[in-house]
Amino acid sequence: MDEKLKGLKIYNTLSGSKEPFEPIHKNAVGMYVCGPTLYSEPHMGNMRTFINFDLVYRYLLHIGYNVKYVRNITDAGHITNSAGQQEDSIGKAAKLEQLQPLEIVYKYNVRFQNLQKIYNLLPPTIEPTATAHIQEQIEIIEKIIENGFAYVVNGSVYFDVQTYKKSFDYGALSGRKVEELENETRELNAQGEKRFFADFALWKKANENDMQIWRSPWGDGNPGWHIECTAMSTKYLGKTFDIHGGGLDLKFPHHEDEIAQSCGSSGKAPANFWMHANMLNVNGKKMSKSLGNFFLPQEIVEGSTALFDKAYSPNVLRFFMMQSHYRSTLDLTQEALNASEKGLARLTEAMEILNNLPTAKLSSFDTQALVRDFYAAMNDDFNAPILIAALFDAVKKINLVRDGQETITETDKALLISEMQGFVMDVLGLTLEGGQNDNRLKPVMDLVLELRQQARSNKDWGTSDLIRDGLKNAGITVKDGKDSTSWQ
RNA sequence: GGUCUCGUGGCCGAGUGGCUUAGGCACCGGUCUGCAAAACCGGUUACAGCGGUUCGAAUCCGCUCGAGACCUCCA
Structure with a gap:
């Protein structure tokens, strides 16, 4: 410490x-x-x-x-x-x-x-x-x-x-x-x-x-x-x-x-x-009451501002802001928010994957070096964008371990879980929402995906895709992995 | 008008003398997949312009162009 x-x-x-x-x-x-x-x-x-x-x-x-x-x-x-x-x-x-x-x-x-x-x-x-x-x-x-x-x-x-x-x-x-x-x-x-x-x-x-x-x-x-x-x-x-x-x-x-x-x-x-x-800009100009180019935090979350055609979660806004340094101006655009939304989803997903990652006797990469990068970034005048870049380095490793291309020990996994949660949740202040932790939905989804898996085994692509498209309309994305299927 | 800051690839955005492929998103190709998505691998696009310092500059200096902040309440 x-x-x-x-x-x-x-x-x-x-x-x-x-x-x-x-x-x-x-x-x-x-x-x-x-x-x-x-x-x-x-x-x-x-x-x-x-x-x-x-x-x-x-x-x-x-x-x-x-x-x-x-x-x-x-x-x-x-x-x-x-x-x-x-x-x-x-x-x-x-x-x-x-x-x-x-x-x-x-x-x-x-x-x-x-x-x-x-x-x-x-x-x-x-x-x-x-x-x-x-x-x-x-x-x-x-x-x-x-x-x-x-x-x-x-x-x-x-x-x-x-x-x-x-x-x-x-x-x-x-x-x-x-x-x-x-x-x-x-x-x-x-x-x-x-x-x-x-x-x-x-x-x-x-x-x-x-x-x-x-x-x-x-x-x-x-x-x-x-x-x-x-x-x-x-x-x-x-x-x-x-x-x-x-x-x-x-x-x-x-x-x-x-x-x-x-x-x-x-x-x-x-x-x-x-x-x-530094200031938050809209189209290159400081957001301010007198210029009238402001919008309210509540409006973005509710999707009721005319500037954007959809709502964004407060997490996305926070993540978006953390991707620039506090001493730099930041330009707020819909395209940038969309990019943040997707990036955050990838990070969030990797955190869930990390929890269920298989462990091995040896780690094929240096976990402690990854963690050192987290601290080095923030120690350098609270450089959150560098921290996020380092977190994505970890995301890549996590996905590779899941795909069997890299390995991680139990100890390293525990370290990575605690440090990533610490930096993502405690330091960046992001809350990990959504995902597979809805207690009531989970058994239902398990059942639905089991049925879909049966259809796929029978090469009944019609039924399989019917389920996938139906879930998509309900806002749930089905992801077929090599051995299993997940959803989000 | 004065003071100051900034100008990075399609977008957002780090980096301040040589070795960051920064990162995210987008795009292209590949692996995987029944297909798709996701994931992974690889790739494309860059340092506003001109000149100078230096063995070497996106990074230092000068000029030009452009943008912004402050000088009034402002986060």
């Missing part, structure tokens, strides 16, 4: 390179991932990020780490854009739907929790909400003010980037330079109350039509966009923890500002490793 722990390398956005992973506390990992803002239904692109970090979580657990995984739920929607205009996405949705803000959040959270089950995501250790941590946010803001990195204007509090950058490196994560930021903006900012264009709100004075308002030392208002993550990660994981993850689109400004808030309040950087998951 220790050997497995040693090899893990993680690409750190901070350094732009793969680094050996060393947790702060031996064998224990603290991980924070930015969760969804629940003002509407999470779409498949959102799910990709959570599925990717589920993979990270699962592999860390698999190699023996004790992981505390914190993923927040944003239920306070106060947002200020660069032009100083205020827009509260949750409040906006609430007005549209004639509901209280927390009713909106509750409604979509129920769906989000359901999606997590459908897509087989392990529940995080805790999913804290922003509204339950207003006090913690206020305390951190007070600390930042005390340290001289924030100022109060007319009931609002802003982070003072110019003062901050004298002591810390603003832009360390995103590679942006404060001096250049101004030239980067496309439009002239209405600076308003801010001293400097790059300053960002920590606390915003309440508006008349705000639906969520809290009391604070600076008057009634609501927290800025970035402060909740700082408050909750600090509360549950400490001032500095191991891994901070999120979607690539959050890198700037959200994560950059989180770093500033942590350094500005505690003097310490929040995370040693920053991981960013």
Whole structure:
């Protein structure tokens, strides 16, 4: 087990390179991932990020780490854009739907929790909400003010980037330079109350039509966009923890500002490793609500989206996503999904075959080398596509053993079963569905195939094919092997 | 406009100096089969373009073309 722990390398956005992973506390990992803002239904692109970090979580657990995984739920929607205009996405949705803000959040959270089950995501250790941590946010803001990195204007509090950058490196994560930021903006900012264009709100004075308002030392208002993550990660994981993850689109400004808030309040950087998951594309473009090119995880499973002419199981979606690296963009097309569906079926089938594989006194191939490849792939920055390629190497061997072309010992078989199940089910998070394990169907199928076998023995091809075609219409494929017949 | 990333065979997608036939799907041929499917074996198609560095580049550098992300809420 220790050997497995040693090899893990993680690409750190901070350094732009793969680094050996060393947790702060031996064998224990603290991980924070930015969760969804629940003002509407999470779409498949959102799910990709959570599925990717589920993979990270699962592999860390698999190699023996004790992981505390914190993923927040944003239920306070106060947002200020660069032009100083205020827009509260949750409040906006609430007005549209004639509901209280927390009713909106509750409604979509129920769906989000359901999606997590459908897509087989392990529940995080805790999913804290922003509204339950207003006090913690206020305390951190007070600390930042005390340290001289924030100022109060007319009931609002802003982070003072110019003062901050004298002591810390603003832009360390995103590679942006404060001096250049101004030239980067496309439009002239209405600076308003801010001293400097790059300053960002920590606390915003309440508006008349705000639906969520809290009391604070600076008057009634609501927290800025970035402060909740700082408050909750600090509360549950400490001032500095191991891994901070999120979607690539959050890198700037959200994560950059989180770093500033942590350094500005505690003097310490929040995370040693920053991981960013890349976007899910549709026809080469990022899936997003504003572009309208999104579809919902539920729709794909139900086959109700107009983009595809059939339904896909959540397993297929997961497998499809695992076939690309988390740091690469991934293009979602029907053809690609069909390919994944077939590939997954082959993998699933091989796992069943493996369980019933005949054993021999000698193995004709190196099982341990196969297994080493599984770990090597995942240790290399969670390279799931390489892992899957290695799993298919094993699939080929399994089929060859079944066909009598290769042999495997009892010990090697047991190793392969446990490791393949571990990687396919525990690490990749796939559930092996279908197959011949339906208790009620199995005896019926045995009988039907026995009858067909009798017909075949009598060269009664008409009856034999009638049974085969009939089963096919019922969604069951008959496979004639050399000595026996199986079905799926 | 600024910053950054990417461009791999019919599709999806790994790989970052020589030795990966990556892998999956598709396609072609073969073995097996009563036929088919499945499985197995073999095969085809590739590194956007141009130039440079190097004994050697898909991999490093430069330019051109193309695509995308971020700079505003975003997974």
